[in-house]
Amino acid sequence: DAKTTQPTSMDCAEGRAANLPCNHSTISGNEYVYWYRQIHSQGPQYIIHGLKNNETNEMASLIITEDRKSSTLILPHATLRDTAVYYCIVILGQGAQKLVFGQGTRLTINP
Amino acid sequence: DVKVTQSSRYLVKRTGEKVFLECVQDMDHENMFWYRQDPGLGLRLIYFSYDVKMKEKGDIPEGYSVSREKKERFSLILESASTNQTSMYLCASSLWDVKETQYFGPGTRLLVL
Numbered sequence: 600d601a602k603t604t605q606p607t608s609m610d611c612a613e614g615r616a617a618n619l620p621c622n623h624s625t626i627s628g629n630e631y632v633y634w635y636r637q638i639h640s641q642g643p644q645y646i647i648h649g650l651k652n653n654e655t656n657e658m659a660s661l662i663i664t665e666d667r668k669s670s671t672l673i674l675p676h677a678t679l680r681d682t683a684v685y686y687c688i689v690i691l692g693q694g695a696q697k698l699v700f701g702q703g704t705r706l707t708i709n710p
Numbered sequence: 711d712v713k714v715t716q717s718s719r720y721l722v723k724r725t726g727e728k729v730f731l732e733c734v735q736d737m738d739h740e741n742m743f744w745y746r747q748d749p750g751l752g753l754r755l756i757y758f759s760y761d762v763k764m765k766e767k768g769d770i771p772e773g774y775s776v777s778r779e780k781k782e783r784f785s786l787i788l789e790s791a792s793t794n795q796t797s798m799y800l801c802a803s804s805l806w807d808v809k810e811t812q813y814f815g816p817g818t819r820l821l822v823l
Contacts, residue, residue, distance in 0.1 A: 633810055642714075642800050642814030643753070690810050697743070697755035697768060698802075698812060 603687045608705040617674040619704050621687030624668040630691055632663060634672045635700070636683040643686070643700070646672065677708045713737070714815035716801055722821045729788040731818050733801030739813075740806035742784035744768075744776060746797040747817075753800070759784055760806065791822045 604622040611617040623632065634646040647654055647661045649670070654661045660673040674681050686703040717732035733742065743758040745768075755768030757776040765776050773795060777785040784803075788795055798819050802812040 631810065640817070640819075642802075642817045643812075645811055645813060648811065697745075697758070698753060698810070700753050 603689055603701055605685070605687055605701065605704045607702065608707070610707050610709055611674075611677050613679060613708050613710050614676055617677040617681065617706060617708070619672040619674075619685050619687075619706065620669065621672070622669045623687070623689045626667050626689050630689045632661065632667075632670050633688045633690055633698075634659070634661065634685065635688070635698070636681075636685045637703075638680075638683040643698075646685075677706075679708050679710065682706060682708045714801055714803055714813050716799075716815040716818050718818050719816060720819050720821075722823065723788075723791050724823055725792060727788075727791050727822075729791050729820065729822075731786040731788075731799055731801075731820070733784045733786070733803075733815055734782055735784075735801075735803040735813070736782065737803065737813070738781065739803035740781070741804045741812075742778065743802040743804075743812060744774075744784065744786045745800045745802065746770070747800055748797050756786065791820075793822050796820060796822045 631648050631650050633648040635643045637643045647659050649661045663670045684703040684705050686700040714735045723729050741760050744756040745753050747753050754770050756774050759765045759778040775787045798817050800817045801815040804812045
């Protein structure tokens with residue numbers, strides 16, 4: 600699976616959009632971009648995933664660049680409960696078994 | 711919403727005890743997983759199961775066993791707990807053909823004294 604690079608930490612004001620970047624320059628054509636987050640002392644939570652097209656669900660939007668070498672997770676109206684570590688992973692679809700998280704981005708939402 | 715529950719949030723056991731961690735999911739998922747998470751080591755897969763009575767070793771199965779007698783339930787067993795098994799244990803489940811979209815339980819923080 601391709602390696603990802605994320606900033607170690609970010610801050611965002613409550614009510615603003617939080618934009619979390621992820622670089623995955625070695626991604627291959629059949630690898631998906633997945634985002635999970637982990638709130639302190641809880642289990643990881645699936646957020647969203649995509650292959651080529653931008654995706655949106657009730658939690659977030661995922662913007663993938665045309666060359667697929669980077670992506671951005673957008674939380675449109677961040678709340679204090681969005682404070683968590685966010686993990687971007689690139690993973691082969693339809694067969695991968697385990698999830699391997701890197702260091703992730705520690706996002707702090709400030710009141 | 712998918713719900714994955716784990717039998718305990720916190721557990722304290724003594725060295726040598728047999729420990730049972732239970733996980734139940736309510737979404738009829740075929741796949742279930744047990745991970746442990748340690749600071750600096752990230753998430754590591756212990757075992758996973760893709761069907762009732764089926765199991766596959768993950769990266770660190772030593773010292774653990776699992777049981778899946780019913781589709782919704784996946785148990786992790788520490789046959790003889792040791793202090794190096796002090797960790798956060800996370801259970802997850804997924805659909806058969808979407809293994810990457812895993813839904814996690816709240817975790818069990820196990821302390822072995």
